[in-house]
Amino acid sequence: MLPILIPFLMAILSIINWGNRVLHRFLALAGSVGLLFAALALLTTVNEQGILSSNIGDWPAPFGIVLVADLPAAIMILMAAIVGLAVLVYATASMDKGRERFGYYPLILLLLMGMCGAFLTGDLFNLYVWFEIMLIASFALLALGGSRAQLEGSVKYFALNLLVSAFMLTGIGLLYGMTGSLNLAALAQTLRAAGPEQPVTTVAIFFMIAFGIKAAMFPLYFWLPASYHTPPVAVSAIFAGLLTKVGVFALIRVFTLLFVQDTAWTHGLLLAGAALTMLSGVLGAMAFDDIRRIFAFHIISQIAYMVLGLALFVPMALAGTIFYMVHHILVIVSLFLVSGLIARAGGSYFKAQLGGLYGTRPLLALLFLVPALSLSGVPPLSGFWAKLTLLRVTLAQELWLVAAIALLVGLLTLFSMVRIWLSAFWGPPGPAAASVTPMRAGERRALYGSTLALVTLTLALSLFAGPAFELAERASEQLLDPAGYIAAVLGEGS
Amino acid sequence: MTSIILVVATRLIFPLMLMFSLFLLLRGHDAPGGGFVGGLMAASAFALFALATSVTRARDALRRSTFRLIGIGLLFAFVSGLPGLFAGSPFLRALWTSTELPVIGKLSSVLLFDTGVLLVVVGVTLTIVFAMAEADEEEEE
Numbered sequence: 001m002l003p004i005l006i007p008f009l010m011a012i013l014s015i016i017n018w019g020n021r022v023l024h025r026f027l028a029l030a031g032s033v034g035l036l037f038a039a040l041a042l043l044t045t046v047n048e049q050g051i052l053s054s055n056i057g058d059w060p061a062p063f064g065i066v067l068v069a070d071l072p073a074a075i076m077i078l079m080a081a082i083v084g085l086a087v088l089v090y091a092t093a094s095m096d097k098g099r100e101r102f103g104y105y106p107l108i109l110l111l112l113m114g115m116c117g118a119f120l121t122g123d124l125f126n127l128y129v130w131f132e133i134m135l136i137a138s139f140a141l142l143a144l145g146g147s148r149a150q151l152e153g154s155v156k157y158f159a160l161n162l163l164v165s166a167f168m169l170t171g172i173g174l175l176y177g178m179t180g181s182l183n184l185a186a187l188a189q190t191l192r193a194a195g196p197e198q199p200v201t202t203v204a205i206f207f208m209i210a211f212g213i214k215a216a217m218f219p220l221y222f223w224l225p226a227s228y229h230t231p232p233v234a235v236s237a238i239f240a241g242l243l244t245k246v247g248v249f250a251l252i253r254v255f256t257l258l259f260v261q262d263t264a265w266t267h268g269l270l271l272a273g274a275a276l277t278m279l280s281g282v283l284g285a286m287a288f289d290d291i292r293r294i295f296a297f298h299i300i301s302q303i304a305y306m307v308l309g310l311a312l313f314v315p316m317a318l319a320g321t322i323f324y325m326v327h328h329i330l331v332i333v334s335l336f337l338v339s340g341l342i343a344r345a346g347g348s349y350f351k352a353q354l355g356g357l358y359g360t361r362p363l364l365a366l367l368f369l370v371p372a373l374s375l376s377g378v379p380p381l382s383g384f385w386a387k388l389t390l391l392r393v394t395l396a397q398e399l400w401l402v403a404a405i406a407l408l409v410g411l412l413t414l415f416s417m418v419r420i421w422l423s424a425f426w427g428p429p430g431p432a433a434a435s436v437t438p439m440r441a442g443e444r445r446a447l448y449g450s451t452l453a454l455v456t457l458t459l460a461l462s463l464f465a466g467p468a469f470e471l472a473e474r475a476s477e478q479l480l481d482p483a484g485y486i487a488a489v490l491g492e493g494s
Numbered sequence: 495m496t497s498i499i500l501v502v503a504t505r506l507i508f509p510l511m512l513m514f515s516l517f518l519l520l521r522g523h524d525a526p527g528g529g530f531v532g533g534l535m536a537a538s539a540f541a542l543f544a545l546a547t548s549v550t551r552a553r554d555a556l557r558r559s560t561f562r563l564i565g566i567g568l569l570f571a572f573v574s575g576l577p578g579l580f581a582g583s584p585f586l587r588a589l590w591t592s593t594e595l596p597v598i599g600k601l602s603s604v605l606l607f608d609t610g611v612l613l614v615v616v617g618v619t620l621t622i623v624f625a626m627a628e629a630d631e632e633e634e635e
Contacts, residue, residue, distance in 0.1 A: 005572075012568040 006034040007113040011106040021100045025092055028105035032085040035112060039081040043074040047471070051478065051488035053122060066122035066183065066489050071475035072322055073119040076249055079329045080119070082457065083241045084112045086450040090337055091234035093446035094344075099144050099232070107144070108238065111137040118246050122489055124172050124182040127250065131168070131214070135161050138243060141235050142227060153227030160223045164213045171206030178203070185489035188257045188482045204259035204266050211254070214247030217307060218277035221300045225284060228299075229292035229349075233340030236292065240299055241333035245325055248306045252321065255310060256479045263313055271311035275405050277304035282412045289350050291339045291420060295332065298375060298416070301409055302328050305390055308406070312393050318476035320389035323469055327374070327382040327461060334371040334454040338364070341447055342424055347436045351423040355430035363448065365425050370455050372421070374462070376414035382461040385469065497546075504546035511539035519612055520605075529608035533615025540616070541623045549627045560621040567613030574606035 010031030046052060051070040069077075088108060095104055114134035121127050139161075143154040176182055178199075179190040191200055209220070216224040224244070228236045251270075259266055281301030285294045306328070309321030339349065345361050346354040358365045374381035377388075387410060394403040424430075439447070461468055478484055515535035522528030544552035553559075558566075 008568075009572060012565055012572060 006038055007031050007109040007116070010034075011109040011113065021097065024100065024103075024105040028088050028109055029085075029092070031109050032081065032088050032112070035116075036078075036081040036085055039074070039078040042069055043071075043078050045069075046071055046074045047474075051484055053488045063183075065126050066185075067120045068122035068184075068485065068489055069120055070478045070485060070488075071471070072249070072252070072479060075322065075326065075471070075475060076119045076245070077116050079245075079326055080112055080115045080242055082454075083238060083329060083333050084108065086333065086337070086454050087234050087238045087241075089446055089450040090237070090340070093443040094234055094340060095232065096145075102144055104141070104144065104235075107137050107141050111141065111238065111242075115242055115246055119249060122184050124175065124184060124187065126182075127253075128165070128168055128172060131246075131250075132165065134243070134246065135165075138239060141239075142231055144235075145231065147230070150230040153230040156223050157227040160213060160220070164210045167206050167210040167213075171203050171210060174199075174203045174206070183489065184253070184257055185482075185486040188486055189490075191258055191261065200259065201262050201265060204255070204262075205269075207254050207259070208251070208266065208269065211247050211251040212273065215244050215251060215303055215307065216247070216277075216300050217273050217303065218280050218300075221277065221281065224300060225288075225293055225296040228296040229290055233292075233336055233343075236296075237333050237336035237340075240295065240336050241329045244299060244303055245306075245329060248303060248310075248321075248325065251307065252310050252318075252479065256318070257482050257485065267311045267313050270307055271399070271402065274304040274308040274311055275402050277301065277307065278409045279405055282409045282416070285416050286412070289352055291342060291349050291351060291424070292336070294416060294420065295335050295339060298335075298413060299332055301413065302332070302375070304409075305387065305406070308394070308402070309390050312390070312397060314393060314397075315473065315476050315480055317390060317393040318479055319469065319473040320386060320393065322472040322475050323382075323389065323465075324386040326468070326472070327386045327458070330454055330458045330461065331371040331374050331383065334367070334451055334458065335375065337447075337451040337454065338368045338371070341367070341451060344439065344447065345436060346424065346430060348430065351420060353430045354424040355427045356425070358425040360429070367448075367451050367455050368421070368425070371458055372417040373414075374458055376417050377410045378414065380462055382458055382465060385462070385465040389469075500546045504542055508539050508543055511535055511542070515539065515612070519608060522608055529611030530615055532608075533612040534619065536612065537616045537619035537623070540620055541627075544624065544627055549624050549631060553624065556620065560617045560624065563613050563617030564621070565617075567610045567615075567617060570610030570613060571607050572610075574603045574610060 010027045046069050051068060053066050053068045056065045056067065088105070091104065091108075111134055114130050114137060117130035118127055118134065121130055139154060139158055142157060143150060172182065175187065179187055181187055181190065213220040213223075228239055230236075231239075255266065255270070278301045281297050281299070281304065284300070285297035288294050288297070302324075306321045306324050309317040309324060341364055342354065342357065343349045345364055346357050348354055370381065374383040377383040377386075387406070391403060391406055394406065515532045517532075518527040518535055519529055519532035520527075522532070540552050540556060543555060556563075
């Protein structure tokens with residue numbers, strides 16, 4: 001419960017004191033630190049005691065709304081809290097006054113609240129409501145500032161998300177008509193008992209499309225690179241790290257708990273989608289000069305690895321997916337924060353305008369190199385372990401083509417990172433370097449501090465990949481064994 | 495554009511509407527009514543006031559900024575969930591006091607929640623109404 005309440009309370013206090021920038025900053029930081037502690041507490045409790053559930057307003061499940069905390073949800077909430085804190089610290093030194101006054105901080109808090117809600121909810125319609133909360137907050141964040149490029153990106157983002165809502169509601173409506181319940185645990189029971197005459201797979205496709213768009217899967221990913229690079233870094237970093245992951249998480253939730261009747265068809269479709277997404281994402285990244293756009297395309301191709309793990313549908317692969325999500329959240333957020341630092345230190349987001357940063361900013365070069373190599377899967381960094389697990393399962397299932405694509409995409413990712421490295425860090429200083437103003441000490445502390453913290457966490461994840469992977473394995477067992485989930489929500493007898 | 499009829503009528507209707515809004519709020523729960531309708535009623539009272547006089551005077555009459563109303567309303571709703579939490583049951587568990595008060599009946603956390611809803615509805619509606627009315631007034635000048 002606390003992960004939702006803390007950001008909510010802080011956002012309320014910010015709205016009461018609208019326009020007070022200093023107080024907003026303080027409340028947002030306090031809220032995200034609180035969220036971090038609540039998330040840690042939740043993870044340890046769930047780890048020790050198993051799945052927890054809480055009936056809101058004490059209306060019993062399956063009639064009331066339930067919040068369920070299992071290991072995957074607790075892990076994701078912890079990641080959201082870490083990223084939220086890092087981005088907010090980064091924002092205190094990089095956000096302009098206008099955006100701060102018009103509610104940047106409360107909006108981020110509401111976004112975090114929406115995510116925690118989406119991770120925790122045990123009710124399908126409630127999931128939709130949390131998605132809408134995230135959508136409203138993220139739309140406002142995207143449009144805040146109102147430059148031409150931003151509005152264009154926001155309109156695309158908004159239009160497509162309306163479509164998602166329509167698909168999702170249709171799916172929810174059909175499911176309710178079929179089973180008479182929207183409680184995830186109750187649905188899992190009924191759908192498992194449902195005969196082949198029920199159009200379960202049709203409904204599953206509605207959800208696949210809806211969450212697939214949210215997660216930026218092929219062929220519905222074009223909204224992401226069109227919008228993510230337009231807002232300031234402290235906005236796009238949190239979008240990049242978390243928004244698409246909520247889509248992936250929702251996919252995992254419904255395709256492990258609900259739609260497992262016809263896995264050859266649904267998960268086969270996911271597999272094909274994943275392979276195509278991987279390829280198109282990384283090829284898209286080759287075509288652009290703007291560093292943020294390149295990273296945005298890499299999100300797409302990396303998302304595909306997570307979906308791949310879900311599509312393979314064995315414990316090992318799902319554990320790989322969860323590990324991959326944790327790894328990718330850390331890495332992609334650091335890369336976006338680094339892109340902001342590159343622009344601050346080199347004067348531009350465009351590769352062609354940059355150069356020679358290695359000579360002037362060796363620390364920044366290091367901060368770029370670690371997540372960049374981890375993203376492309378160079379051993380012994382965290383990305384390597386994540387990719388290795390998924391690849392081994394792919395090979396074990398004799399999906400040679402998919403394995404080949406996954407390997408090729410890893411190589412192309414490395415190539416793309418090396419190209420950024422060559423143009424931004426190597427060679428003579430770029431033409432944009434002249435416009436750079438020196439950083440103040442406080443600014444440097446906040447910007448480098450938050451990025452450094454995330455990079456350190458990436459390194460820690462690489463070093464302690466073993467224990468982290470064990471946790472992911474236990475989480476994947478909970479996903480694949482819905483009996484535990486059902487028992488936690490509906491009581492032991494059912 | 496000020497019409498004497500409207501101004502005089504507003505002076506009479508405005509308090510009536512606010513009282514009716516309060517009535518709706520307290521009548522809610524088991525009978526039709528509640529925070530949402532009550533909020534709409536109160537908001538339309540202020541909207542009428544703004545039409546009869548001016549947005550600036552309506553804002554003065556409201557005393558608080560509309561944003562602050564939204565925030566306070568959300569805070570009410572938030573606080574109404576806490577007693578359940580402290581009583582060892584889940585968040586938002588509805589609790590009633592055992593003593594009955596005249597008119598209101600049993601005090602409850604539900605009433606607090608509904609009051610919050612009322613304030614949020616007033617805040618949101620008036621934010622929109624005032625913004626549109628101000629744009630209108632600027633056009634006329």
